[in-house]
Amino acid sequence: MLRARLSPLFAALLVVTAASAQTAAPLSAPKIAQAYTASRHDQLTAQFEEFLRIPNVAADPAGLRRNAAYLLQQLRAHGIPAVLLAAPELPENVPPVVYGELKVEGATRTIVFYAHYDGQPVVASDWATPPFAPVVKEVDGEARVYARGAGDDKAAIFAQLTALTALQAANFPLKANLRFIWEGEEEAGSPHLEQILDEHRKLITGDVWLVCDGPVDQTRKQVILFGARGDAHIELTVYGPEHPLHSGHYGNWAPNPAMMLAQLLAGMKDAEGHVLIPHFYDGVAPLGTLEQSALAAAPVNDERLRREFALGSSMGGGEHLLTLLNQPSLEVTGVTAGKTGAQATNSIPATATASLDLRLVVGEQARIQQERVVDYVRSQGYFVTSGEPTVEERTTHARVARMVLDEGEAPLRTAMSLPIAQEVVKAVESARGSVILLPTSGGTVPLDAMERASGSPTLSIPIANHDDNQHAANENLRLQNLWDGIETMAALMAMN
Numbered sequence: 001m002l003r004a005r006l007s008p009l010f011a012a013l014l015v016v017t018a019a020s021a022q023t024a025a026p027l028s029a030p031k032i033a034q035a036y037t038a039s040r041h042d043q044l045t046a047q048f049e050e051f052l053r054i055p056n057v058a059a060d061p062a063g064l065r066r067n068a069a070y071l072l073q074q075l076r077a078h079g080i081p082a083v084l085l086a087a088p089e090l091p092e093n094v095p096p097v098v099y100g101e102l103k104v105e106g107a108t109r110t111i112v113f114y115a116h117y118d119g120q121p122v123v124a125s126d127w128a129t130p131p132f133a134p135v136v137k138e139v140d141g142e143a144r145v146y147a148r149g150a151g152d153d154k155a156a157i158f159a160q161l162t163a164l165t166a167l168q169a170a171n172f173p174l175k176a177n178l179r180f181i182w183e184g185e186e187e188a189g190s191p192h193l194e195q196i197l198d199e200h201r202k203l204i205t206g207d208v209w210l211v212c213d214g215p216v217d218q219t220r221k222q223v224i225l226f227g228a229r230g231d232a233h234i235e236l237t238v239y240g241p242e243h244p245l246h247s248g249h250y251g252n253w254a255p256n257p258a259m260m261l262a263q264l265l266a267g268m269k270d271a272e273g274h275v276l277i278p279h280f281y282d283g284v285a286p287l288g289t290l291e292q293s294a295l296a297a298a299p300v301n302d303e304r305l306r307r308e309f310a311l312g313s314s315m316g317g318g319e320h321l322l323t324l325l326n327q328p329s330l331e332v333t334g335v336t337a338g339k340t341g342a343q344a345t346n347s348i349p350a351t352a353t354a355s356l357d358l359r360l361v362v363g364e365q366a367r368i369q370q371e372r373v374v375d376y377v378r379s380q381g382y383f384v385t386s387g388e389p390t391v392e393e394r395t396t397h398a399r400v401a402r403m404v405l406d407e408g409e410a411p412l413r414t415a416m417s418l419p420i421a422q423e424v425v426k427a428v429e430s431a432r433g434s435v436i437l438l439p440t441s442g443g444t445v446p447l448d449a450m451e452r453a454s455g456s457p458t459l460s461i462p463i464a465n466h467d468d469n470q471h472a473a474n475e476n477l478r479l480q481n482l483w484d485g486i487e488t489m490a491a492l493m494a495m496n
C-alpha cells in the first residue's frame with residue numbers, strides 16, 4: 001500500500017535500503033508496539049473500557065456469550081478466521097473457548113496464547129464504582145482503570161489484540177503461526193477446558209503455550225513462571241458425643257472433638273511450618289541448576305510483604321517465600337466446632353471439622369499425598385471412614401474421623417533448559433529488560449490439563465500489577481502494565 005504511493009526513484013532507493021537493511025537492525029516488535037501505544041493512550045484506554053463494560057461473571061451466561069462474540073469479531077477484524085469452540089455433549093450455557101489462528105506462510109513454529117475472558121463473581125455493593133462501568137483513577141500519580149476483569153484477565157487479551165494491531169499496522173513480518181485460545185470458565189476452575197481442548201486437538205497444539213494470566217512481581221518487574229503447584233483438599237471431621245453435651249455435667253469425661261481436632265492438627269506441623277507427617281516430602285523432584293540460580297537471582301520481598309500483611313514473623317526457618325513455594329504445603333484453611341462469641345453455648349460439640357489444603361510439587365500425586373495424611377490420622381488412633389460414620393462405628397472405636405478427599409490437580413514444571421523456553425525468555429527480555437524467572441507459581445493453574453490436551457510445554461507470562469485487587473472488589477489495572485504488556489506480547493508474537 002505504502003509502496004504504491006512512492007515515486008519510481010524513491011522506490012528504487014527503497015530497494016537498495018532494504019538490501020542494506022539486512023545488516024542494519026529493523027525496528028523491533030516491542031519498539032513498534034511502544035511507538036503505536038505511546039501516541040494512542042486515550043484511544044486504547046477507551047477501547048479497553050468498551051471490552052470491560054461487557055459483564056463477564058459465571059452468573060450471567062448471556063454476558064459471557066457477549067464477551068465471546070465481541071472477541072470473535074475482534075479476531076476477525078485482524079483478518080483471523082475465528083470460531084467458538086465447545087464440546088458436543090456439553091450443556092449450551094457452558095461459555096465457549098474463543099479460538100483464532102493467524103497462519104504465516106513458511107512458518108515452522110506455532111505459538112499459542114492462552115488467556116481467559118471470564119472474571120470472579122462481583123458483589124456490586126462492595127465496589128466504590130460499579131464493576132462494569134470502567135473508570136480511570138489516579139493512584140500514587142499513576143492511572144489505573146477499575147472494573148471486573150481489568151487485571152484478571154481481560155488485560156492479557158487486550159494486550160494480545162493490540163500488539164497484533166501494532167505489528168500489522170507496521171507490516172511486521174511474523175515468522176510463526178499464532179493461535180489464540182481464550183477461555184470463559186477459568187474462574188470457575190476450568191471444569192470443561194480439557195474436554196473442549198480434547199475435542200479440537202488439531203487446532204490447539206503448538207510449540208509452546210503461553211499462559212498469560214496473573215500478576216508480575218511486587219517490584220513491578222516482569223516475571224516468567226515455568227510451572228505451578230498442584231492442589232488437593234481434605235475435609236476432616238472428628239466425632240465426639242452423638243449430640244452436644246452440657247459442658248458442666250460431662251466436661252472432663254466426654255471426649256471433646258474440638259480439642260481432639262486441635263491436637264490432631266497441631267501434630268501435623270512444627271512451629272516453623274515443616275510438615276511432620278511421615279513421607280510428606282518423599283518424591284519431591286529437586287530443582288535443576290538453572291532453576292536454583294534463577295531463584296537465587298529473584299528479588300526477596302519478604303520484609304515488605306510482612307509489613308503489608310501486618311505479620312510479626314514468617315515461617316520456613318529463614319527460607320524466603322519464593323523458595324518455599326517450591327515445596328509441598330499443608331494449610332488449615334478453615335475450622336469449625338461449636339459456636340463462639342454471642343452464640344457460644346456451654347456444651348461439648350458433637351463434631352469438629354477442618355478443611356485442609358495440600359499444594360503439590362512435581363514428583364507428587366494428589367491421591368498419594370492425601371493418603372499420607374489419612375495414614376497419619378490413623379496412626380493417631382483414629383478409625384477413618386469416608387462416609388458419615390454409623391452409630392456402630394462410633395461406639396466401637398475410641399476415635400473416629402471422616403476424611404473426604406477430592407480429585408486434586410497435578411503440579412507441572414517446564415524445564416528452564418528447554419530451547420523454546422530460552423527463546424521465550426529472550427523475547428520477553430527484548431521488551432522488558434531483565435526478567436525474574438520462577439520455577440513454580442505457588443498457586444494452581446490447570447497447566448497439566450493444557451499440556452495433556454495440546455502436548456505442548458507451557459510457560460506463564462503475566463502482565464497485571466500485583467496490587468490489582470484481583471478476585472476482590474475494586475479490581476483494577478495499572479495502565480502502565482497494559483502498555484508494557486502490549487510490548488511483551490508483540491515481542492512474543494515476533495518469535496521465530
Ligand SMILES: [Zn+2]
Nearest residue numbers: 152153213214
Ligand atoms: Zn486469571
